[in-house]
Amino acid sequence: MSSSVIDFIATEARFGARNYEPIGVVLSRGEGVWVWDTEGNRYLDCLSAYSAVSQGHCHPKILAAMVEQAHRLTLTSRAFHNDQLALFYEEIAALTGSHKVLPMNSGAEAVESAIKSVRKWGYEVKGVPDGQAEIIVCANNFHGRTLGVVGFSTDPETRGHFGPFAPGFKVIPFGDAAALAEAITPNTVAFLVEPIQGEAGVVIPPAGYFTEVRELCTANNVMLVLDEIQTGLGRTGKLLAEQHEGIEADVTLLGKALSGGFYPVSAVLSNNDVLGTLRPGQHGSTFGGNPLACAVARAAMRVLVEEGMIENAARQGARFLEGLKDIRANTIREVRGRGLMLAVELHPEAGLARRYCEALQGKGILAKDTHEHTIRIAPPLVITSDQVDWALERFAAILTQDFS
Numbered sequence: 001m002s003s004s005v006i007d008f009i010a011t012e013a014r015f016g017a018r019n020y021e022p023i024g025v026v027l028s029r030g031e032g033v034w035v036w037d038t039e040g041n042r043y044l045d046c047l048s049a050y051s052a053v054s055q056g057h058c059h060p061k062i063l064a065a066m067v068e069q070a071h072r073l074t075l076t077s078r079a080f081h082n083d084q085l086a087l088f089y090e091e092i093a094a095l096t097g098s099h100k101v102l103p104m105n106s107g108a109e110a111v112e113s114a115i116k117s118v119r120k121w122g123y124e125v126k127g128v129p130d131g132q133a134e135i136i137v138c139a140n141n142f143h144g145r146t147l148g149v150v151g152f153s154t155d156p157e158t159r160g161h162f163g164p165f166a167p168g169f170k171v172i173p174f175g176d177a178a179a180l181a182e183a184i185t186p187n188t189v190a191f192l193v194e195p196i197q198g199e200a201g202v203v204i205p206p207a208g209y210f211t212e213v214r215e216l217c218t219a220n221n222v223m224l225v226l227d228e229i230q231t232g233l234g235r236t237g238k239l240l241a242e243q244h245e246g247i248e249a250d251v252t253l254l255g256k257a258l259s260g261g262f263y264p265v266s267a268v269l270s271n272n273d274v275l276g277t278l279r280p281g282q283h284g285s286t287f288g289g290n291p292l293a294c295a296v297a298r299a300a301m302r303v304l305v306e307e308g309m310i311e312n313a314a315r316q317g318a319r320f321l322e323g324l325k326d327i328r329a330n331t332i333r334e335v336r337g338r339g340l341m342l343a344v345e346l347h348p349e350a351g352l353a354r355r356y357c358e359a360l361q362g363k364g365i366l367a368k369d370t371h372e373h374t375i376r377i378a379p380p381l382v383i384t385s386d387q388v389d390w391a392l393e394r395f396a397a398i399l400t401q402d403f404s
């Protein structure tokens with residue numbers, strides 16, 4: 001390591017809150033699937049900023065839209081209209097088949113906004129007695145880091161010593177429709193769930209689970225809120241992961257790739273009157289729906305479709321998954337994935353996934369461990385077959401070694 005790399009890392013450690021433990025690489029440039037460190041070493045990005053740069057780093061069309069808009073108008077607040085918001089609404093509604101849109105900034109804010117909206121819907125439309133609304137969530141969920149959201153996390157690291165927390169949440173196992181049926185009461189307003197649990201290690205529910213979930217929610221007048229912040233916008237090989245199950249959520253949350261990694265943009269989408277319960281003054285955000293965010297998001301959605309990234313995610317994801325399954329290594333316990341949302345789970349005795357990620361860095365691949373024994377793989381959706389094969393060679397070389 002050169003002295004400049006050590007300086008960046010040491011300076012971060014000296015001044016920064018230590019809430020992350022990054023891999024020892026300092027990045028300074030990105031293009032498509034590639035990123036470069038300060039010393040000019042090139043890496044294939046197999047994390048894509050947790051799926052936020054699905055369109056590839058510094059996509060030229062999103063960049064052009066951002067620069068053009070930044071020259072014209074960046075922020076008006078919602079006290080006034082701007083000439084980008086209506087276009088953003090129209091385009092995201094057309095793309096996703098939604099009727100109502102609430103623009104926010106971070107993913108966690110979209111989750112918080114959905115919780116507020118479904119509670120309000122519960123009181124004003126469903127007729128739940130005030131203060132009694134219940135929301136059902138799943139064990140090992142990840143919906144962000146705000147106080148409201150970590151309060152119903154089941155991960156001790158995520159929630160430990162951050163309480164007291166808001167009441168009104170009930171936790172059930174993921175992938176278990178019978179548990180949902182049992183948990184629903186007349187006061188249940190919503191079931192909030194990820195189509196595939198990303199941070200938990202790319203956990204895919206049993207086939208048919210969401211069909212049953214959809215039926216239970218409809219039968220009991222419970223809003224199905226799908227957190228597609230990570231799975232949405234092509235990551236799993238379909239625009240929305242719900243399409244794999246042939247269902248439609250009542251409320252869909254998008255974030256991350258909604259801006260192609262340029263800017264925090266999130267949205268709550270609803271197919272019914274949930275967002276219709278919000279009245280002027282009851283919810284808001286200074287930056288939510290600003291013209292710069294809208295221009296960036298419009299371009300990010302456009303390139304996703306125009307450049308065939310969703311189909312490419314399906315095709316390259318299948319190739320990547322097959323290739324990973326073909327690797328004969330004692331270290332591997334299971335390989336799983338859908339589209340370009342993939343994971344390799346290691347045998348506990350194979351050593352920490354972190355060691356393998358550090359070794360992959362030495363081979364020109366940046367991937368991220370999650371929960372000690374899982375390597376998560378989520379390259380930008382613009383990856384080519386040659387690049388997948390290039391990555392697979394390197395994964396094979398590392399996974400056949402023992403880092404225990």
Ligand SMILES: *Cc1c(COP(=O)(O)O)cnc(C)c1O
Binds near residue numbers: 227
């Ligand atoms: C990343 C993520 C969030 C939180 O998004 P932020 O922008 O980090 O607040 C919420 N839900 C899921 C499923 C996510 O992957």
